[in-house]
Amino acid sequence: MQFNHLLGAAALLALPFLSQAQSPVSSFMSGKGNGAIALSFTAEQYDNVFLVPTDVEGVPVFNNVDVNSVSLYGSYGISDRLDVVASLPYISAKGNASQAVLDELGYENTRDGIQDLSVFLKYNPFNAKIGSSELRFIVAAGLKTPLGNYKVDEGLQSIIAIGNRATSFNGLAIAQFRTQSGIFLGTQAGYSFRNGEVPNALLGEIKAGYSNSHIYVDAWYAGQVSDGGVNILGEGFVGFFPATDVSYTRAGITVYVPIAGGFGVSAGASKFLTGRNIGESTGFSGSVVYSF
Numbered sequence: 001m002q003f004n005h006l007l008g009a010a011a012l013l014a015l016p017f018l019s020q021a022q023s024p025v026s027s028f029m030s031g032k033g034n035g036a037i038a039l040s041f042t043a044e045q046y047d048n049v050f051l052v053p054t055d056v057e058g059v060p061v062f063n064n065v066d067v068n069s070v071s072l073y074g075s076y077g078i079s080d081r082l083d084v085v086a087s088l089p090y091i092s093a094k095g096n097a098s099q100a101v102l103d104e105l106g107y108e109n110t111r112d113g114i115q116d117l118s119v120f121l122k123y124n125p126f127n128a129k130i131g132s133s134e135l136r137f138i139v140a141a142g143l144k145t146p147l148g149n150y151k152v153d154e155g156l157q158s159i160i161a162i163g164n165r166a167t168s169f170n171g172l173a174i175a176q177f178r179t180q181s182g183i184f185l186g187t188q189a190g191y192s193f194r195n196g197e198v199p200n201a202l203l204g205e206i207k208a209g210y211s212n213s214h215i216y217v218d219a220w221y222a223g224q225v226s227d228g229g230v231n232i233l234g235e236g237f238v239g240f241f242p243a244t245d246v247s248y249t250r251a252g253i254t255v256y257v258p259i260a261g262g263f264g265v266s267a268g269a270s271k272f273l274t275g276r277n278i279g280e281s282t283g284f285s286g287s288v289v290y291s292f
Contacts (some may be wrong), residue, residue, distance in 0.1 A: 002177065011097045012063075018207070019210060023083070023188055023203065023222065024085065024087070024108075024118055024120055024142060024144075024170070025083075025085055025120050025122050025140045025142070025172060025188075025191075026074070026175070026179075026183070026186070026207075027136065027138060027174050027175070027176035027186035027187075027207070029075045029077065029081070029083055029122070029124050029186065030075055030076060030077035030083050031080055032077050032078070032079045032080045033074035034076075034077045034291070034292065035074065035075060035077060035291070036073075036074070036075050036288070036289055036291040036292070037072075037073070037074045037155070037289070037290050037292055038072075038073040038074075038258050038266075038287045038288065038289040039070070039071070039072060039287065039288050040069075040070070040071045040073060040285055040286070040287040041068075041069070041070055041285065041286050041287070042067075042068065042069045042283060042284070042285040043066070043067075043068050043283065043284050043285075044066070044067040044163065044282065044283035044284075044287070045064065045065070045066050045067070045112065045193075045281060045282060045283075046059065046070075046280050046281035046282070047059060047064035047065075048061065048064055048066065048270075048276070048279070048281035049233070049280060050248070050272070050274065050275035050276055050277065050278050050279075050280055051232055051233070051276075051277065051278050052231040052232075052234060052276055052277070055180055059095065059159065059279065060156065060159060061095070061097050061101065061105070061107065061157075061159060062095025062096055062097045062109070062159055062160060062279070063086070063095065063096040063097060063230070064095070064096050065093060065094065065095050065096070065159070065160055065279060065281075066093070066094045067091065067092070067093045067162075067281070067283075068091070068092045068094075069089045069090060069091045069092070069135075070089070070090045070117075070267065071087060071088065071089035071090070072087065072088050072089075073086070073087045074087075075084050076232065079282075081119070081123060081124040081125070082121065082122070082123050082124075083089070083122050084119070084120070084121055084141075085118075085121075085122065086117070086118060086119045086120070087118045087144075087275065088114065088115075088117050088118075089114075089115045089116075090112070090113070090114050090115070090149065091109065091112060091113070091115050091162040091163070092111075092112035092162075092290075093110070093111050093112065093160040093162050093191070094109055094110050094160070094163070095109045095110075095159070095160050096109065097109055097143075101279075102175075103158075104232070105154075105156070107156070107157045109160075110160075111150065111151075111157075111160050111161055111162055112162065113148040113150045113162060114147050114148030114150075115146070115147070115148055115150065115162050115163045116144050116145060116146050116147060116161075116163055117144070117145055117146075117147040118142060118143070118144040118147075119142055119143055119171070120141065120142030120143075121137065121138070121140065121141060121142065122138050122140035122172075122174070123139050123140070124136060124137065124138050125137060125138075125139065130177075132180040133177060133178060133179045133180060133181070134177070134178050135175065135177050136148075136174075136176045136177075137174070137175055137177065137242050138173075138174040138175070138176070139171075139172070139173055139174070139198075140167070140170075140171070140172040140174060140190075141167070141170065141171050141172070142169070142170050143169055143170075144167070144168045144170065145168075146163065146165040146166075146167070148162075148163075148166045150163060150165070150244050151165075152164060152165045152240070152241060153240060155239045156239065157271040158239075158240075158241045159226040159241070161241060164194075164198050164241075164242035165196075166192040166194040166195055166196055166198035166242060167194070167195045168192050168193060168195070168198075169192070169193045170190055170191070170192045170193075170197045170202070170203070171190050171191055172188050172189070172190030173188060173189055173190060174186065174188040175187055175188070180273075182210050182211050182212045183208075183209075183210050184208070184209055184211065185206075185207070185208050186205075186206070186207045186211070187204075187205065187206045187207070188201075188203075188204070188205050189202075189204045189205075190201065190204075191203065191204045192224075196242070196245065197240065197242060197243040198242045198248075199226040199227050199228040199229035199243070199244075199245060200226070200227040200228070201224045201226045201227055201247075202223060202224065202225040202227065203222075203223075203224055204209055204222065204223050204224075205220060205221070205222040205223070205251040206222075207219070207220040207221075209254075210240070213258075214257070214258070215255070215256070215257055216254075216255070216256040216257075217253070217254065217255045217256075218253065219251070219252070219253050220251065220252055220253075220254070220256050221249065221250075221251045222249070222250050222251075222252070223247075223248060223249055224246065224247055225247045225252070226244075226245040226246055226247050226276075228245065229243060229245030229246065229277075230242050230243055230244055231244065231245060231276065231277060232244055232246065232277045241264050241277075244276075244277040245276050245277055246275075246276065246277050246278050247275060247276045247277075247278075248272055248273075248275035248276070248278050249272070249273045249274045249275070250270055250271065250272045251268075251270065251271060251273055252265060252269055252270025252271070252275060252283075253269055254267075254268040255266060255267055255288070257266070258291075262290050262291045262292055263288070263289070263290055263291075264288075264289045264290075264291065265286070265288055266285075266286065266287040266289060267284075267285065267286050268284070268285045268286075269283065269284050269285075270281075270282070270283050279286050
């Protein structure tokens with residue numbers, strides 16, 4: 001039972017950084033009737049920005065930006081082959097512009113609120129035994145849509161907007177190879193269809209780690225390549241940030257330890273490595289997870 005609890009938690013461990021980097025679904029399945037609920041806290045900070053043609057030291061207007069979030073996540077195994085995963089974050093972004101700059105431009109240093117509701121289904125059509133190891137295949141699809149009333153059309157004020165206000169539909173193909181000893185390697189690729197002026201994007205991730213009934217640990221590398229979009233302050237840019245080409249690579253680590261009674265804690269760290277039109281942020285997260 002404890003190992004089933006860990007698998008339920010593992011289905012959520014990608015989620016603290018999903019707003020900007022990781023895939024919203026993992027390569028683990030919860031199992032019928034098993035699930036997990038997590039409350040996550042994430043802190044990110046950046047003072048450099050990946051722009052085109054050169055990176056910029058110091059965030060325009062705001063100098064540096066801190067992004068903090070509190071998020072609620074849940075997953076549940078409808079059957080052994082079908083899971084549902086949902087998340088809803090509250091995000092606060094705070095800049096460090098001087099009062100003189102704020103007064104001159106009519107801007108504020110803070111934007112916060114409820115961001116986007118995400119709901120995904122993932123289906124495990126078949127597994128293949130390779131000796132004592134297992135190769136698992138999963139397909140996933142989901143919708144992400146704004147639930148809060150945050151703004152994205154405030155000119156340079158929107159450098160610290162908490163989202164892009166796009167409704168998106170994501171489709172993903174996932175594979176995981178897991179040995180009997182608990183070592184695993186997962187990979188996934190997909191595409192995100194987004195409405196309005198927000199560019200669609202190719203999505204990808206690779207993850208390696210180890211899990212047993214006492215611990216889960218992984219290291220991951222994820223990326224996004226926008227299918228179009230303009231560059232900030234470049235040709236065609238009219239001050240509407242959601243229309244920009246947001247592409248990036250990011251890497252991180254996650255550790256989860258079960259405690260007792262279905263409860264466990266996780267911690268993670270991540271960093272953007274390359275990018276276009278996005279802050280060069282470093283982030284840390286912590287979660288309290290209840291598995292059932």
